[in-house]
Amino acid sequence: MPELPEVETIARSLARRVTGDRIESVWIGDKPEPLKSSAGEIASLLEGAQIAGVRRAGKHLVIDLASPASPRGAGRGSARAEAKKGQWIVHLGMTGSVLVSDPAEHVEKHTHLIARLASGRELRFVDPRRFGRLAVVREAFSAPGNEPLEIGLESFAALFRKRKTPIKSALLNQKLLSGVGNIYADEALARAGIRPRRRAASLRRAELKKLHASLKSVLKQAIRAGGSSISDYVDADGQRGFFQFQHRVYGREGQLCRVCKTSVKRIVIAGRSAHYCPRCQK
DNA sequence: ATACCGACCTGTCAGC
DNA sequence: TGCTGACAGGTCGGTA
Numbered sequence: 001m002p003e004l005p006e007v008e009t010i011a012r013s014l015a016r017r018v019t020g021d022r023i024e025s026v027w028i029g030d031k032p033e034p035l036k037s038s039a040g041e042i043a044s045l046l047e048g049a050q051i052a053g054v055r056r057a058g059k060h061l062v063i064d065l066a067s068p069a070s071p072r073g074a075g076r077g078s079a080r081a082e083a084k085k086g087q088w089i090v091h092l093g094m095t096g097s098v099l100v101s102d103p104a105e106h107v108e109k110h111t112h113l114i115a116r117l118a119s120g121r122e123l124r125f126v127d128p129r130r131f132g133r134l135a136v137v138r139e140a141f142s143a144p145g146n147e148p149l150e151i152g153l154e155s156f157a158a159l160f161r162k163r164k165t166p167i168k169s170a171l172l173n174q175k176l177l178s179g180v181g182n183i184y185a186d187e188a189l190a191r192a193g194i195r196p197r198r199r200a201a202s203l204r205r206a207e208l209k210k211l212h213a214s215l216k217s218v219l220k221q222a223i224r225a226g227g228s229s230i231s232d233y234v235d236a237d238g239q240r241g242f243f244q245f246q247h248r249v250y251g252r253e254g255q256l257c258r259v260c261k262t263s264v265k266r267i268v269i270a271g272r273s274a275h276y277c278p279r280c281q282k
Numbered sequence: 283a284t285a286c287c288g289a290c291c292t293g294t295c296a297g298c
Numbered sequence: 299t300g301c302t303g304a305c306a307g308g309t310c311g312g313t314a
Contacts, residue, residue: 129291
């Protein structure tokens with residue numbers, strides 16, 4: 001489920017709760033594992049590592065890991081700098097979540113990894129559909145495409161200049177923009193008044209400018225609302241988001257456009273549903 | 283090079 | 299009640 005605003009929300013709640021904590025041990029489930037790195041690689045990097053911070057890159061959660069300053073000689077008072085160890089990369093796929101839990105809490109079905117923390121709590125990775133991915137990397141991680149919240153108008157416009165693909169598909173292409181998914185692609189197009197099937201290269205300057213602004217503002221509003229909870233999305237504290245109440249078109253097929261009262265349409269583009277108002281969007 | 287399509291998984295819901 | 303099919307926030311690899 002999670003797109004940029006949801007991953008950002010999770011990253012913030014995780015950062016607030018577990019930064020500075022230390023991972024004591026890791027349990028990884030057996031099923032066909034949703035892992036990019038092997039279970040051994042993941043466990044060996046995580047175990048004993050201190051969580052230096054949590055952030056978002058595209059739709060990925062990046063958990064920065066460091067070696068604790070002074071492994072055993074606590075009290076010797078040596079203030080050494082922490083050595084960077086690497087990063088734990090989590091992609092949540094459609095249904096993934098990361099929860100900070102008390103060990104006594106019921107372990108949900110489809111829990112694939114549990115990291116026990118020095119504070120006595122647990123970090124749990126749960127993912128029913130197993131579309132998510134876990135990896136560890138040593139080198140600095142960066143998502144493939146441009147960050148939608150940072151890209152300027154000129155670079156944004158250049159992404160679409162020669163593409164014949166529908167604008168909706170281009171927005172979903174993570175090599176162009178990283179973090180935009182089905183909900184916010186539809187919502188940005190709705191706010192910009194552009195039909196999802198329009199060829200990307202056919203957008204005029206003024207439309208690109210509108211789309212650039214709409215995308216940024218819808219993502220920022222959604223972050224402020226804690227993301228969209230369609231069915232099961234929750235952040236690391238178990239909180240639901242509430243941006244779904246501000247959707248103009250996504251998931252509103254047959255309902256009335258909030259602007260002009262025309263019935264919202266749903267079509268399929270490259271196998272994904274796309275929602276739009278036939279009157280407001282040209 | 284680009285773009286579409288099915289595959290990957292499990293769960294839920296509508297319809298019969 | 300239970301079966302079937304459609305659908306779900308995402309990506310990948312193969313094919314045209």
